[in-house]
Each structure stands twice: as structure tokens, then as C-alpha cells.
Amino acid sequence: MSIVTVQLGQCGNQIGFEVFDALFIDSHCPQRLSSKRENEAYQASCKERFFSEEENGVPIARAVLVDMEPKVINQTLSKAAQSGRWKYGQHSSFCQKQGSGNNWAYGYSVHGPRHEESIRNLIQKEVEKCDSLSGFFIIMSMAGGTGSGLGAFVTQNLQDQYSNSLKMNQIIWPYGTGEVIVQNYNSILTLSHLYRSSDALLVHENDAVHKICAKLMNIKQISFSDINQVLAHQLGSVFQPTYSAEGSFHYRRNPLGIDWQIRPPLPGLPSLSKMSLNKELHFNTSIANLLILRGKDVHSADLEGFKDPALYTSWLEPVNAFNVWRTQRAFSKYEKSAALVSNSQFLVKPLDMIVGKAWNMFASKAYVHQYTKFGIEEEDFLDSFALLEQVVASYCTL
Amino acid sequence: MWIPGASLLTKFLLPSPLLVMANPFTEYYIVETQPGSNSLLIRVVGDGGSISKGKICSLKARAVLIDMEEGVVNEILQGPLRDVFDSKQLITDISGSGNNWAVGHKVFGSRYQEEILEKLRKSAEHCDCLQCFFVIHSMGGGTGSGLGTYLLKVLEDEFPEVYRFVTSVYPSGEDDVITSPYNSILAMKELNEHADCVLPIDNQSLFDIISKIDLVVNSGKLGTTIKPKSLVTSSAGTFKKWQEKPFDAMNNIVANLLLSLTSSARFEGSLNMDLNEISMNLVPFPQLHYLVSSLTPLYTLADVNVPPRRLDQMFSDAFSKDHQLIRADPKHSLYLACALMVRGNVQISDLRRNIERLKPSLRFVSWNQEGWKTSLCSVPPVGHSHSLLALANNTCVKPTFVELRERFLRLYKKKAHLHHYLQIEGMEESCFTEAESSLSALIREYNQLDATKSRPVEDLPRLSVAV
Numbered sequence: 089m090s091i092v093t094v095q096l097g098q099c100g101n102q103i104g105f106e107v108f109d110a111l112f113i114d115s116h117c118p119q120r121l122s123s124k125r126e127n128e129a130y131q132a133s134c135k136e137r138f139f140s141e142e143e144n145g146v147p148i149a150r151a152v153l154v155d156m157e158p159k160v161i162n163q164t165l166s167k168a169a170q171s172g173r174w175k176y177g178q179h180s181s182f183c184q185k186q187g188s189g190n191n192w193a194y195g196y197s198v199h200g201p202r203h204e205e206s207i208r209n210l211i212q213k214e215v216e217k218c219d220s221l222s223g224f225f226i227i228m229s230m231a232g233g234t235g236s237g238l239g240a241f242v243t244q245n246l247q248d249q250y251s252n253s254l255k256m257n258q259i260i261w262p263y264g265t266g267e268v269i270v271q272n273y274n275s276i277l278t279l280s281h282l283y284r285s286s287d288a289l290l291v292h293e294n295d296a297v298h299k300i301c302a303k304l305m306n307i308k309q310i311s312f313s314d315i316n317q318v319l320a321h322q323l324g325s326v327f328q329p330t331y332s333a334e335g336s337f338h339y340r341r342n343p344l345g346i347d348w349q350i351r352p353p354l355p356g357l358p359s360l361s362k363m364s365l366n367k368e369l370h371f372n373t374s375i376a377n378l379l380i381l382r383g384k385d386v387h388s389a390d391l392e393g394f395k396d397p398a399l400y401t402s403w404l405e406p407v408n409a410f411n412v413w414r415t416q417r418a419f420s421k422y423e424k425s426a427a428l429v430s431n432s433q434f435l436v437k438p439l440d441m442i443v444g445k446a447w448n449m450f451a452s453k454a455y456v457h458q459y460t461k462f463g464i465e466e467e468d469f470l471d472s473f474a475l476l477e478q479v480v481a482s483y484c485t486l
Numbered sequence: 487m488w489i490p491g492a493s494l495l496t497k498f499l500l501p502s503p504l505l506v507m508a509n510p511f512t513e514y515y516i517v518e519t520q521p522g523s524n525s526l527l528i529r530v531v532g533d534g535g536s537i538s539k540g541k542i543c544s545l546k547a548r549a550v551l552i553d554m555e556e557g558v559v560n561e562i563l564q565g566p567l568r569d570v571f572d573s574k575q576l577i578t579d580i581s582g583s584g585n586n587w588a589v590g591h592k593v594f595g596s597r598y599q600e601e602i603l604e605k606l607r608k609s610a611e612h613c614d615c616l617q618c619f620f621v622i623h624s625m626g627g628g629t630g631s632g633l634g635t636y637l638l639k640v641l642e643d644e645f646p647e648v649y650r651f652v653t654s655v656y657p658s659g660e661d662d663v664i665t666s667p668y669n670s671i672l673a674m675k676e677l678n679e680h681a682d683c684v685l686p687i688d689n690q691s692l693f694d695i696i697s698k699i700d701l702v703v704n705s706g707k708l709g710t711t712i713k714p715k716s717l718v719t720s721s722a723g724t725f726k727k728w729q730e731k732p733f734d735a736m737n738n739i740v741a742n743l744l745l746s747l748t749s750s751a752r753f754e755g756s757l758n759m760d761l762n763e764i765s766m767n768l769v770p771f772p773q774l775h776y777l778v779s780s781l782t783p784l785y786t787l788a789d790v791n792v793p794p795r796r797l798d799q800m801f802s803d804a805f806s807k808d809h810q811l812i813r814a815d816p817k818h819s820l821y822l823a824c825a826l827m828v829r830g831n832v833q834i835s836d837l838r839r840n841i842e843r844l845k846p847s848l849r850f851v852s853w854n855q856e857g858w859k860t861s862l863c864s865v866p867p868v869g870h871s872h873s874l875l876a877l878a879n880n881t882c883v884k885p886t887f888v889e890l891r892e893r894f895l896r897l898y899k900k901k902a903h904l905h906h907y908l909q910i911e912g913m914e915e916s917c918f919t920e921a922e923s924s925l926s927a928l929i930r931e932y933n934q935l936d937a938t939k940s941r942p943v944e945d946l947p948r949l950s951v952a953v
Contacts, residue, residue, distance in 0.1 A: 098758055159754050185615035189762030190859075233766075265841055266858035267757065269767040269823050298835070310835035312756040312862075444945060445856070451946050452853040454770035454822075470949075477951045 089222035091137050091327075092214045093151040094242060097188075097235030098160045099260050100227040101153055102312065105164045106320035107227070108149045111138050112174050114324055114420045121384060122417040130417045133329035139174060140217050147174045150218065152210045153181035154242070156188050156199055156234045180214065182206055188233025192274040193462035195237020196281075207242060208249070215250075223254030225327075226286075230278045231262035231271035240281040247285035257286045258323070261293040261438060270455050272446035277464070279439075280472035283479065291435060292319050324420070325427040326380055330413040373401050373486040374432035378411045382425045383418035401486040436483045443476050548612065550575045550605050552637075554594055554629045555582040575605055583628025587669040588910035590632020598633070602640060610645070618649035618761050620744065621681075625673045626657035626666030635676035642680050649765055652681045653740065656812065656886060658690040665903050667893040668918070674890070675921040678928060682765050683775050685743070685877075686886060688812045692736035698808065699784055742867065743779055743811065746875035749829050750863040756834070759827060759861030767859040768823045768879045774931060778816060778878045780809040783870065797832065797872065801840035804876040805848070812886055819882035820939045821850045825859040827875040830866030837862065851935060852943045884932040891925050898922075 095104030115134040119127050139147035149168070153176060155161045161183045168175045182203065188195040215221055224246055228235035239257070246255050259278070262271045282289060297318050301310045305318070377399070381389055395406040419425045449455065450469055460466070547570050553559050556578050562571060577598055583590040610616050619641055623630030641650055654677065657666040677684050750759040769775045782803040804826070807815040828837060837860055850857055867873050897903070898918060907913050 102756070157758075157760065159758060163754055186617050187758075187760040187762065189760060189766045191762075191766050233763075263838065265838070265845070265856045267860055268763075269854065269857045269859045298838070302835070307835075309833045311833040315834070444948065447948055448946055449853045454853055455766075457772055458766055458769075473949050474951055477949050481951055 089220050090150055090218035091222055091225050093225045095151055095153045096228040096239045097155055097232055099229035100235050101155055101160050101164045103316050103319055104151060104227050105167055106316040107323050110320040110324040114328060117420050126417055130329050148177050149174060150214055151176060151180060152214055154207055156184045157186060158183045182210055188237060190233045190268050190270060191458060192233060192237040192277045193459040193464035195233045196241050197463040199238050200241030221253055225256050227258040229260040230275040231268045236274045236278040240278050243282055244285045254287050256288045256290055257282055258290050261291055263294045272442050275442050276446045276472045276476055280475040283475060325425055326429055330380060330415045372433035374399050374430055375401060376409045376431045378429040380427045381414045383422060384424050386414040386416060433483050433486060436480060440480050545570055546572050548609060550609060552577045554579040556580060577601055583632060585663050585665055586628045586906055587632040587672045588907045588913045590628040591636045592910050592912045594633045595636035616648055618651055620651050622653045624655040625670040626661055626663050631669040631673040635673045638676055638680035649682045649762060652677060652684045654684055654686050656686050656688045658688055667897050670890055671894045671921045671925060675924040678924050685777050685779050686812050687740060691811050691813055692739050695739060696735050742781055746827055750827060750861045753863050753865040755863035757862040768825055768877060770822055776883045778814050778880055778883055779811050780804050780876045782809055782874050797836055798840055800874050804874050814882035816878050816880040816882045819880050820935055821848055822879040823854060823857040825877040827861045829863045830872030832872050849939055881932045881936050884929060887925060887929050
């Protein structure tokens with residue numbers, strides 16, 4: 089099962105490169121703890137998912153690179169080629185000469201329709217190279233114009249064209265104290281549109297990753313390269329092959345096979361009563377948690393803490409909400425590693441903040457003329473606000 | 487050259503806006519150009535291979551030079567950069583505009599409209615993708631002010647989707663052109679209506695910066711030898727044989743400004759910023775499009791025993807009133823938006839640390855409390871390891887406008903020199919009164935914003951939804 093990655097904008101392309109590099113390096117990392125056969129199965133599975141084969145043996149990333157100006161794509165393509173380990177396809181990229189100007193409306197309403205066909209063809213070519221398509225992984229930022237606006241448009245297109253395939257969007261949440269002044273507008277427009285067409289939104293906050301670099305890794309002068317590498321690492325440990333439930337040497341077929349569609353109970357049904365062991369601890373309430381363990385001792389790890397009912401909303405049993413995938417083959421150079429993918433209230437506060445700031449700005453109508461110029465009207469803003477307030481409210485009532 | 491009364495107007499058509507103004511900028515640009523770098527400002531003609539060999543004859547500026555006198559343009563065409571400017575992309579006359587906006591705008595405007603359009607279209611054809619125009623002129627004279635602003639209207643009509651960035655030199659208080667207040671106010675109305683973004687500059691501020699540098703250079707203190715190429719006022723290397731006239735040094739500062747403005751579009755970096763992003767982020771309302779700029783550092787010390795200027799000092803300086811290119815104090819006024827364009831060996835953590843550090847001492851408008859736009863370009867300017875250009879949409883620009891209006895009213899009340907204008911066809915007193923109203927309306931907007939400065943910031947009630 090293969091995943092086609094779509095890298096959008098400067099952020100998407102810079103991160104995309106790091107992700108493929110992390111995946112490749114991990115799959116070729118010398119493993120002392122796993123058997124040769126195990127390792128080879130792992131490598132083959134990783135390869136099938138993310139890379140296709142070229143004649144002279146250099147794997148080609150299953151990716152489409154899109155940007156509205158050429159500098160970043162050129163850099164990304166050459167970095168990959170220079171590494172000698174893997175590369176991007178020669179004709180897998182699409183770029184224009186002039187960016188989106190940090191304008192969501194420009195990315196969505198102008199670039200989107202204008203380049204719809206070209207981008208769609210590129211993606212189709214990539215899909216045709218896959219024996220079986222498991223889904224799409226779309227990497228984009230929310231703050232800018234291309235990743236956010238064009239990203240929303242492309243995702244919508246994918247929803248129309250490949251409605252049976254899973255679409256997961258990797259979203260980069262911008263720093264709280266601005267990289268782009270209109271980032272809050274761009275973010276709410278992006279999120280509200282993605283909500284309607286994406287299956288899952290995997291979020292990474294720049295602030296959070298920055299803190300990891302500073303506090304946990306002690307990097308003194310943190311660059312975007314450092315941040316992207318941490319991010320790629322996290323994603324790699326989630327997306328690399330994992331054993332399926334049968335426990336044999338079959339790696340899980342669908343890497344995106346997480347049941348994200350959990351529906352709240354219908355009104356009128358009694359909620360299940362729970363006895364919680366840890367009343368004092370305050371965690372964000374979760375709808376679903378997926379724990380991915382790799383390396384030594386995965387089968388003996390104590391996971392009782394994750395099954396505590398206090399972690400989950402009252403209308404869910406932990407057994408339904410908590411999943412664990414265990415794989416003995418270690419990730420990269422780590423003897424043991426764990427990754428947690430969580431659908432919980434952790435994003436409520438950041439989302440609420442962005443909506444609040446965007447609302448304050450919208451009330452004064454600042455910058456709105458820049459959007460109406462390209463067909464995004466005040467009503468579109470209001471629709472977005474309404475949808476996101478509902479999302480915030482839904483998560484708050486968990 | 488910023489000589490009041492003999493304004494030089496240069497337009498640049500580029501995939502990226504900005505093309506040099508006269509020589510200083512081109513010199514820098516030539517030095518900054520690397521083989522294979524983005525051909526934003528300059529296009530390569532013929533075989534296009536001579537940049538690496540150090541020859542510049544195959545580079546052609548994406549520019550149109552306009553002046554109603556021949557002196558300045560001739561000087562350029564005889565100077566070391568003569569091959570860079572395409573002699574077919576010139577529009578000159580002999581009589582000059584006599585420091586009269588009406589002559590520049592109404593007389594020369596209509597006379598040269600066709601020719602201007604033709605040369606613009608020609609330049610545009612050479613561009614794969616035309617992103618913006620940079621118009622560089624002065625406000626106090628006749629040609630730059632009158633014909634320059636006429637040009638804005640032409641650009642808007644002919645190329646409505648292309649951004650118009652204007653770098654305008656405002657007259658100082660001690661200006662020796664008596665009619666400069668009239669010219670400036672008439673030009674202001676045009677800037678209000680037809681420019682997307684204006685970067686006001688004043689000669690006095692440029693002069694003060696030069697004086698400051700001179701002080702340091704001549705102080706004779708041990709350890710204050712300055713790397714010659716790093717001076718923000720000097721030409722970088724090749725053409726140092728030129729006599730250093732003060733206007734050269736001042737123009738060099740502006741050249742540096744324009745270089746930094748386009749650096750992120752020309753070179754790679756971890757957080758790019760295109761020119762269309764400037765307007766998007768820094769212009770919250772169409773009429774409030776005046777940006778105050780500052781450049782740091784002004785020089786780099788050459789003595790290796792002196793510890794290199796701390797990075798943080800560069801950020802602090804950008805907000806000091808001594809580094810602004812007009813008489814303005816942004817720290818004590820209200821910010822609507824601020825952009826920091828960093829070049830060189832600076833990472834995101836340095837940027838963030840300084841924003842956090844400086845934020846508490848700055849006042850931002852209530853609806854844009856974190857109104858920062860940032861960019862990181864990997865390539866520093868010649869002679870520096872890093873540099874910073876700060877662009878602020880700040881109410882500190884108001885005093886310049888208020889002063890301008892006062893000087894205008896003083897003159898207009900006495901009807902002094904008015905006949906020179908009114909005798910030009912198409913000019914009436916209403917032109918003046920309308921221009922004054924336009925400026926007053928702008929000042930009122932800034933006043934209203936300033937009034938909100940001391941109010942506490944409150945969150946507005948949110949949309950309530952049914953779950």
C-alpha cells in the first residue's frame with residue numbers, strides 16, 4: 089500500500105524533504121536487535137509505501153512538489169539529488185514565478201483554479217505508479233498563502249476525485265507571535281475548508297516543536313532546519329511500517345488505518361459510568377489515542393496508564409478509544425521509542441486563541457480588502473468563524 | 487540623485503520590483519549578483535555568460551530613466567555603469583520642470599504619455615513575470631514630483647494587477663525650493679490614490695545618519711576602524727574612484743534599503759518573503775500605506791579584537807529613532823504592523839528572542855497585537871555577516887504629514903507663487919484644495935488610531951453557536 093505525498097509551499101516542501109530523508113535513513117539504519125529477515129521486510133514495506141524504484145537503483149520519493157515560486161522547489165530537488173540516497177522524480181514538481189503573497193484568497197481562488205489541471209495530472213501520474221493506493225499525505229502550513237490557500241483547494245479536489253482514499257493533512261501551526269501578520273485569517277480559512285474535505289488533520293505547532301529543540305535538545309541557535317528535522321522524526325516514527333494485529337511478519341497494510349471517525353452518542357442514550365483511578369490528574373480529554381511502540385521490550389511495556397477512563401470522554405470505553413501498535417524493529421538509532429497520536433482537547437486552547445485573534449482583527453475589518461479583492465467575501469469569513477466555534481464547542485463538551 | 491529641483495525619476499520593471507536608482511544601487515546590485523541568481527532586477531542580454539567573468543556589459547537594468555533635464559541622466563550614461571542602462575529606455579527633455587508640479591504632471595505628462603507607455607511595455611515584454619514597479623522620485627521638485635506621480639496613474643491603468651511601490655524623498659524643513667510644499671502636497675494626493683505602498687525618506691535623516699558614521703570613523707578611537715565595504719553609505723568596492731559627494735553617500739543608504747527589500751526574493755532563505763507579501767501584511771487599510779523604514783547595522787568594525795556587534799543590538803537599533811530614514815520615533819507611537827527582514831547568519835530562534843524582548847516596549851494597535859511579519863534570507867549584504875531592514879506601518883509618520891500641511895497652508899494663505907501653477911492648462915485652485923483635503927483626511931485617520939493608543943485592549947464578544 090502506497091502513500092502519495094503532496095508538498096505545498098515553502099513549509100510543505102522544506103518539511104517534506106526532511107520527512108523522506110528521515111524515512112529513508114531509518115529504513116537503512118543498521119539494526120542489531122532485529123533479525124535480518126525482519127529488517128528486510130520492514131525495508132521493503134517502507135520502500136513500497138514512500139518510494140518507487142528507478143532503473144539505476146536510486147529510489148524516487150512518491151511525492152508531488154507544488155509551489156508558486158521556484159526557489160524552494162529548486163533547493164529541495166537539488167538537496168535530495170545531492171544526498172545520493174534518494175531523489176524526487178524529474179517531472180514531479182509544479183511551480184510558478186510569483187508566489188501567493190501570503191494571501192489565502194489568492195492561493196485558493198486564483199492559483200487553485202488556474203493550475204488545477206496541471207496539479208491534478210501530476211498527482212494522477214504518481215497515483216498510477218502505485219500498485220495500490222492507501223491515501224494522500226498533504227503537507228502544508230496554515231500561515232502563508234500557497235500551503236494554506238492552494239492546499240485547501242487541492243485537498244478539496246482530492247476529495248472529489250479520490251473520495252475512497254484517505255486524505256491526511258499535516259498542518260503546521262504558526263508561532264503565536266507572528267510569522268505572518270494575516271496568519272490568523274489564513275488559518276481559520278484553511279481549517280474551516282479542510283474540515284469539510286480532509287479525513288484527518290495532523291497538527292504540529294511551531295511553538296511546541298521550538299520548545300522541544302530548546303528545552304529537550306538544548307540547541308542554542310535553533311534554525312528551521314532543526315525544527316523540521318524534529319518534526320520529520322516524529323512523523324517517521326508514526327508512519328514507518330508496524331506489525332499488524334496478526335503478529336507475524338506482515339507489516340500493517342494501511343499506515344493511515346486509524347479509525348478517526350468516532351461519532352458522539354445519540355442524545356437519549358445513557359452514558360456509561362466510570363470509576364476513575366486517578367481523579368487528581370488533569371489530562372485533556374481524548375476521543376482516541378494511538379500509541380506506537382518500537383524497539384526493545386515493546387511487548388512488556390506497561391500501558392495501564394493509557395487505559396484510565398479519566399483520559400477519555402464519558403461516552404467511550406477505553407478499549408474502543410485506545411489502540412497500540414507494537415513493532416520490534418527499532419526506529420532509527422533509538423533502542424526504544426514511542427509515539428503517541430492523539431485526538432483530544434489539546435488543540436482547543438491554540439484553536440481558540442487563533443479564532444479569537446482573527447475575530448478581533450475581523451471586527452475592525454483590517455486587511456479584509458486584500459481578500460475581497462480575490463473573491464473571498466466577508467460572508468466566507470463568517471462561515472469559517474461559525475464552523476470553528478462549533479468545533480471548539482464540540483471539543484469542550486467532551 | 488536627491489538634489490532638490492533636479493529630480494531623477496527611475497522606474498523599474500522587474501519580476502521583482504526594484505531596480506536601481508542611479509548608480510549606487512546598481513553598483514551594489516552588481517556586486518551582490520551571483521551567477522545563476524534570480525534575474526529580478528537585471529536582465530542578461532546576449533550570451534548572458536559574463537557575470538562570472540566580472541564583466542557587466544551583458545547585464546541590462548530593468549529600468550526606465552526619466553528626467554526633463556539632461557544633466558543627471560547624461561552623467562549616468564557617461565559613468566562606469568553606462569552599459570548597464572539601456573540607452574533606448576530613456577526619456578529626457580531639455581527645459582526641466584522649473585520646480586513646478588503642474589509642469590511635470592500636466593505638461594510633460596500628456597506630452598510624454600505615449601512614449602512612456604511604449605517604453606514600459608517594451609520593458610515588460612522582457613519579463614517572464616512582472617511582479618511590481620518601483621518608482622523612485624522626490625516630492626519637492628517638478629519632474630520627480632509631477633511627472634513621477636503622473637506615471638503612477640499610467641501604471642495603474644496599463645498594468646492594474648502589478649504592485650506599485652514608491653520610494654519618495656520628502657523635502658526637509660530647510661529646503662531651498664520655495665514651492666516644495668505645493669509640489670509635495672499635490673504629489674501626496676496622487677500617492678494616496680495611486681500607490682500601493684510608499685516608503686517616505688527625508689534628506690535630513692539620511693544626512694544625520696552619515697554624520698553619525700563620520701563621527702565614528704573620525705573619532706580616532708582605537709578599535710574603531712571600519713571595514714570600508716561595509717559602510718551603508720559607500721559603494722561596494724569596484725567603483726570607489728568616484729568622488730564622494732554627500733548625496734552619493736545618502737543615495738547609497740537608499741540603495742541599500744532597496745537591496746534589502748528584494749534580498750529575500752532574489753536569494754534563498756529559510757523563510758522567504760516576496761514583494762507582494764509586503765503590501766499584504768503591512769497595509770491593513772488601502773489608504774494607510776505609508777511605511778517607515780530603518781536599516782541596521784550602519785557599518786561593521788574591522789578590528790578583530792573588538793567583539794563583533796551583538797546580534798541583539800542590531801534589533802534594538804532598528805527601533806531607535808536615529809536609524810529611521812525619516813524623522814520619526816516609532817517607539818513612542820502606535821504600530822499597525824511591523825516587518826523584519828533579516829539577512830545573513832541569523833536563525834529563527836534569534837528572531838523570536840528579539841521579538842519577545844522588544845515587544846513589551848512597543849505599542850501595537852488593539853486588533854493586531856502580534857502584528858509581526860518576518861523573513862530570513864541566507865545571503866547577507868556585502869561586508870556584513872548579517873543585517874536587518876525594519877518596515878513599520880506606524881502613526882509616527884503623521885508629524886511629517888502635519889508639518890507638510892502647515893508649510894503648505896502658510897504659503898497658500900498668501901497665494902504666493904500660485905500663478906506659476908494656475909497658468910498651466912488643467913490647473914485650478916480646486917486642485918490645491920482637494921490635495922489639502924486628501925492630506926487632512928489621512929492625518930485624521932492617523933489621529934483616530936492614536937486616540938486608541940491608551941485604551942485597554944479588550945476581547946470582543948465571540949460568535950455563539952449551538953452545539
